[in-house]
Amino acid sequence: MLKLPRPERNGKHFVSYCNKRNKSDNDYSIAQAVFRHMGDILPLSQEQLAAESHQSEASASRFFRRCGFASFWEFKTQMVNFLTQRRLRKTQETLNRYHGMTDREVSRELCRYAVQNLEQTTERMDLAQLARIVELFRQSEQVYFVGDMRELECFYSLQLDLMCKGQAVYHCNFDEVKKDELPAMNEKTVVCIFSVSERYYPEERQLLLEEARALAKLCHARHVPFVVDDNVEVALAAGADGVAVAVPDVTALLCFADCTPVIVVSPSGAYAVAHAGWRGALAGIPAKAVAALAALDVRAGRAVDPSEYNAYVGPHIGAECYECGPDLVGRFVERFGASCARGADHLDLEAAVRASLAEAGIAPERIASSGECTACRDDLYFSYRKSGGRCGRHSAFAGRKE
Numbered sequence: 001m002l003k004l005p006r007p008e009r010n011g012k013h014f015v016s017y018c019n020k021r022n023k024s025d026n027d028y029s030i031a032q033a034v035f036r037h038m039g040d041i042l043p044l045s046q047e048q049l050a051a052e053s054h055q056s057e058a059s060a061s062r063f064f065r066r067c068g069f070a071s072f073w074e075f076k077t078q079m080v081n082f083l084t085q086r087r088l089r090k091t092q093e094t095l096n097r098y099h100g101m102t103d104r105e106v107s108r109e110l111c112r113y114a115v116q117n118l119e120q121t122t123e124r125m126d127l128a129q130l131a132r133i134v135e136l137f138r139q140s141e142q143v144y145f146v147g148d149m150r151e152l153e154c155f156y157s158l159q160l161d162l163m164c165k166g167q168a169v170y171h172c173n174f175d176e177v178k179k180d181e182l183p184a185m186n187e188k189t190v191v192c193i194f195s196v197s198e199r200y201y202p203e204e205r206q207l208l209l210e211e212a213r214a215l216a217k218l219c220h221a222r223h224v225p226f227v228v229d230d231n232v233e234v235a236l237a238a239g240a241d242g243v244a245v246a247v248p249d250v251t252a253l254l255c256f257a258d259c260t261p262v263i264v265v266s267p268s269g270a271y272a273v274a275h276a277g278w279r280g281a282l283a284g285i286p287a288k289a290v291a292a293l294a295a296l297d298v299r300a301g302r303a304v305d306p307s308e309y310n311a312y313v314g315p316h317i318g319a320e321c322y323e324c325g326p327d328l329v330g331r332f333v334e335r336f337g338a339s340c341a342r343g344a345d346h347l348d349l350e351a352a353v354r355a356s357l358a359e360a361g362i363a364p365e366r367i368a369s370s371g372e373c374t375a376c377r378d379d380l381y382f383s384y385r386k387s388g389g390r391c392g393r394h395s396a397f398a399g400r401k402e
Contacts, residue, residue: 014067014068014069014075014079018031018034018035026055026059026063027063027066029053029054029055030049030053030055030059030060030063031063032053033049033052033053034049036052037049038079038083041076041079041080042076042077042080044076046060046061046072049072060072097109136190137162137167137190139188140167140188140189140190141167141168141188141189142167142168142169142170142185142188142189142190143162143167143168143169143170143189143190143191143192144169144170144172144185144189144190144191144192145158145159145169145170145171145172145192146172146191146192146215159171185218185219191215191219241274241275241276241280241285242254242262242272242273242274242275242285242288242289242292243272243273244270244271244272244289244292244293244295244296245270245271245272245296245398246268246269246270246296246297246299246300248269248400248401248402249399249400249401249402250399250400251397251398251399252271252272252273252397252398252399253273253395253396253397254273254274254275254395254396254397255393255394255395256275256314256315256316256374256382256393256394256395256396257374257381257382257383257384257391257392257393257394258277258316258317258322258374258375258382258383258384258385259275259276259277259280259316259317259349260275260276260277260281260313260314260316260349260350260353261273261274261275261276261313261314261315261316261396262274262275262276262285262286262289262311262312262313262314262353262357262396263311263312263314263396263398264286264289264290264293264309264310264311264312264357264362265309265310265311265312265398266293266294266296266297266302266304266308266309267304267308267309268297268300268302268304269400270293270296270297270300270302271293271398271399271400272289272290272292272293272398273289273396273397273398274286274288274289276349276352276353276356277349278324278328278332278347278349281332281349281352281353281356282331282332282335282352284356284359285356286311286353286356286357286360287356287357287359287360290306290309290311290357290360290361290362291360293306293309294306305361306360306361306362307361307362307363307366308366309361309362309366310366310367310368311357311362311366311367311368312367312368312369312370313350313353313354313367313368313369313370314370314396315370315372315373315374315377315380315381315394316349316350316373316374317349317373317374317375317383317385318348318350318372318373318374318375318376319342319346319347319348319349319350319351320342320346320373320376321373321375321376321385321386322346322347322348322349322375322385323345323346324345324346324347325345326344326345328347329341329344329345329346329347332347332352335352336351336352336355336356337351337355339351339355340352340355350369354367374386381394382394
């Protein structure tokens with residue numbers, strides 16, 4: 001895995017941090033003074049910086065530590081390295097692309113490149129997936145757009161449009177995610193995480209993985225499902241609730257101990273593996289796994305309807321062993337129907353999973369179940385409840401050989 005060099009990582013973090021300071025913030029004046037000297041930062045002393053920013057040297061030292069640097073000297077050397085590397089890379093890219101061209105030819109090439117990008121976007125746009133995203137937005141109570149400032153700028157307009165429709169729409173960066181500074185999230189929350197494609201910026205893969213892990217941790221803490229579409233590396237690194245895969249020779253595996261394993265398979269050979277505990281089932285994780293799988297089929301030009309998919313439900317805690325509060329049972333009955341209840345205080349997770357799969361278009365006769373309860377058969381499977389929380393995990397996995 002490609003790791004971002006420390007100067008690159010800290011350099012980007014520093015600029016992003018400075019851009020977000022309020023004018024009333026003490027850090028703002030220090031950041032502005034640093035920016036004024038960025039072209040020749042090495043000769044600048046901390047005493048000069050403090051004087052220009054009207055702050056104490058101690059405040060300046062704390063500022064650089066908050067930005068991830070041990071000292072002002074470390075900041076200066078790493079920032080010089082960062083800017084030098086970036087300048088050389090950009091210069092080389094420009095020379096490789098435009099060497100030997102006249103100004104007019106460069107102008108025409110830039111226009112041609114812009115038009116080509118628009119055409120490729122139109123050709124590759126997955127309209128079915130776009131329609132599903134729109135429907136998710138429509139049904140949600142709140143939407144989060146998560147990314148750094150570079151990526152989020154183009155989403156301001158969409159944010160305002162959704163607000164006009166009465167939805168709560170939040171605009172946040174990954175620093176806020178890591179600090180858990182987001183407003184309340186629930187199963188009716190939609191979180192959009194986006195980043196510049198690693199095809200164009202491969203050095204950012206490590207940062208994307210770190211950001212995905214932080215977001216997954218927050219989603220799990222707030223009981224919001226986290227599903228990854230066709231990127232096993234991100235799914236495994238972040239601990240997603242599900243992953244859909246279309247490529248051969250890749251195995252997707254998730255671990256369980258009472259929660260419900262769900263595997264959905266398309267005739268095309270694509271498949272999805274999902275993890276449905278009570279929170280995931282209530283949030284429609286099985287249906288979202290089907291939607292992610294259908295999106296892969298559409299993207300690949302395969303005319304496969306979800307009614308042709310097969311679904312497999314693995315061992316999980318059965319209704320007779322799954323005692324819970326009447327309020328939770330009531331929420332499932334309201335969401336999926338009376339089949340989810342076994343009396344007032346026992347929940348049938350499989351009934352909820354089957355209902356969720358049916359909502360996504362899978363025919364009941366195409367849903368197969370192991371029919372085994374992990375709590376009853378703790379000689380074969382791990383049961384979190386039966387063991388009092390002290391147990392291992394069994395797995396559900398899927399893969400395809402070419």
